[in-house]
Amino acid sequence: MTEARALDLLEVRFDAGDDTGLIEGFAARFDEADSYGDVIERGAFAASLAEHRAAETMPVMLWSHDPADAIGRWDAIEETGEGLKVRGRLNLDVQRAREARSLIQSGAVSGLSIGFRVRKALAGAGGARTVREIELHEISIVSLPAAKRARVTSIRSADVSAEQEASMAEVQTGAAPDKGGNEEITLQAVAERVDKIEEILTRNEIRSQRPGAQTKAEEGIEARAFTGFVRRGREALAVDEVRALVVADDTAGGYLAPAEFQKELLRNLVEVSPVRQAARVSSTAAGSVILPKRSAAPTASWVGETEDRPETAPAYGQVEIFVHEAAAYIDVSTKLLEDSALNVTNELAFDFAEEFGRIEGLAFLKGDGVKKPRGLMAHGDVASVPNGHATNLASDALINLMHALPAFYRNRGAWLMNAGTIGTVRKLKTGGGDYIWRDGLADGNPPTILGRPVIEAPDMDAVADGTYPILFGDIQSAYRIVDKVAVSILRDPYSQATKGLVRFHARRRTGGDVVKAEAIRKLKMAVS
Structure with a gap:
């Protein structure tokens, strides 16, 4: 809870x-x-x-x-x-x-x-x-x-609606003190009822602060201006709306998307990009982020009463994560933009998230670090565990992969694999005849393998000789994603005008790299 x-x-x-x-x-x-x-x-x-x-x-x-x-x-x-x-x-x-x-x-x-x-x-x-x-x-x-x-x-996850209704009923139906037939409500009785009403109001306000609770706020001038820019272009905006638009700092032009659009884009990205679901994500305004990295652990030793103590200090280095640029464009029909019933900014946020999620999902797994993030599977420090057979996946190999990690990372670990590998793993059994796959028992709970959650990543390798079809470990500790928060949108009503389309160009900057290779392992389809 x-x-x-x-x-x-x-x-x-x-x-x-x-x-x-x-x-x-x-x-x-x-x-x-x-x-x-x-x-x-x-x-x-x-x-x-x-x-x-x-x-x-x-x-x-x-x-x-x-x-x-x-x-x-x-x-x-x-x-x-x-x-x-x-x-x-x-x-x-x-x-x-x-x-x-x-x-x-x-x-x-x-x-x-x-x-x-x-x-x-x-x-x-x-x-x-x-x-x-x-x-x-x-x-x-x-x-x-x-x-x-x-x-x-x-804020508690337990449902308190029944208790609240009972309290409200008590407030609404509670009888005044019996004073020999006199139904006058004393000041004390009024005070008690007010206290109960205040308690109910307090619990309602507590619910509004619960993580994930959403309230519909009035659309600000920045959001209205951006929506007008998307639908009609800058030329059709009022003076105050033009002033509310923030010019992007890139040479290609365009305007920065407001906070509401960026939040919707990032929320959709989490749903589309599998690694983003599990990795640690932070934001930056710089072109790169430098993080400390421990390259050697401290070493302790037994010593005598008067003997010199050997040096035990660990060694530290640095990991620099560069922020790379991703660009995408989407064509939207003029009729759709003119349709007031369509929430055009939400549609753009979803479409751009789908496209950005596709390219970053591949980069976070297999990117080589050249003009793109370096991926989990491409980092040279990530160790592998052999399957024991070149083509046939075995349940014992998954157990070996899981227990190749220290307990701290193993207990926080998750599995990454594509849909084809998931289909193979669902058929695997232990020596006692039990399936190692378990479906989630409640809505929202992910399926598990050996008690740890499974994340489907379509860009992972298929099961074949020499491939790496499965990754397991504490991905949140192992991989860091750094986002440059600003997203700029350029509206191009000219290049596709003969087709009745308006083209929207978007650019955003993100980076990623492995910061703790010891927290993850990958399975190699090989005998040894």
Whole structure:
């Protein structure tokens, strides 16, 4: 069960004159009960923070728990005597981050909320818990009203609608105190009913903060201007709409897509691009990203009481991920653009995501790093495990592949293979006659092989002599995708005008590379 919780008595420090986007505050307080009576103990985050350090990861910085709305990064997270202290930096190249910065400066937003899963807790009276260990996923900046009842937000996956309806019924039908036939409602009775109504309203507002919850916001001037540009062109826009368009910084011209379009594009990309589903994705405004890489582990040794201690320091290097440009164009009929019933921007976002997803899906797997990302299967440091036979896939080979990884990566691993290989694996059985494939038991749950999820990647090799049809491992730790956030759109109404079409050119920049080859293994179809 994943929860999100906004801190009461929040303290956020933000320098209004600082253009670097630095932010600091407490994301959780220890030994303080929230509105549900839950208390987080000191040290509850220690294990999760240690795991993040070992994997060289950090919880992501989101806006209101929306996984498609990354607005920066957390640079430092530590437990203090008071609580979980965080320090990070907003990515001011992202429109949502600039909006968040402005809201924080004005005092309209003052909330930090953690997305987490409870690992260990002691149950108390009335459903309250003493939380002893937490798996920290993300820390969001959230909008909290000044009202006290909305200060603490604890979002639970359990359905509380029945409880809410019962509470509402109790409020609506509760009888006044019996005073010998006098039906006068006392001030105390009114206060009790108001408290119950406030509790119901609080739970409704808590639901609105749940990760994934969506509310339909009024379309901003930037979105309206971009939609008008797509349908009719720049010449037909009003003066204020032309001013709202942001000119792209590329020499080919065009305009930057608004945040709503970019969010829809990225959401669709995740559905189309298989590696993007599993890898760690971040954004940058630069042409490349340099990440630290540990090239040698520390070595410990036994020594005597007065003997010299040998050097045990690990060796560190760097991995530089370059951002490459991808371009695509789509032809749309003039009649469709004139049809007001068509949400043309959503259609463009889906079509471009489908095309970008196709080319980046191949590059993230087999790209050679020349004008494109370097892929998982193309990196020379990724080790392989032999199948034991050149053409016949065996269940024992999958077991060997899985257990070739350390437990930390194995327990977080996923399988990558194409549809043909999936069809072969579904027929494999263990020595006891059980199929190693298991379909998901609930909607949204992926199928599993040996207990780990399967991701279908159409660009993986087929089962044949000398190929690598299967990859297994902790892809999130092993592979990093870096997106240049801006997407520019160029409207060309001339080149296809004789066919009644308008051509839209789009360009975006993305990069990817293996940062931890030891976290994954690939299966080679060979005897040894």
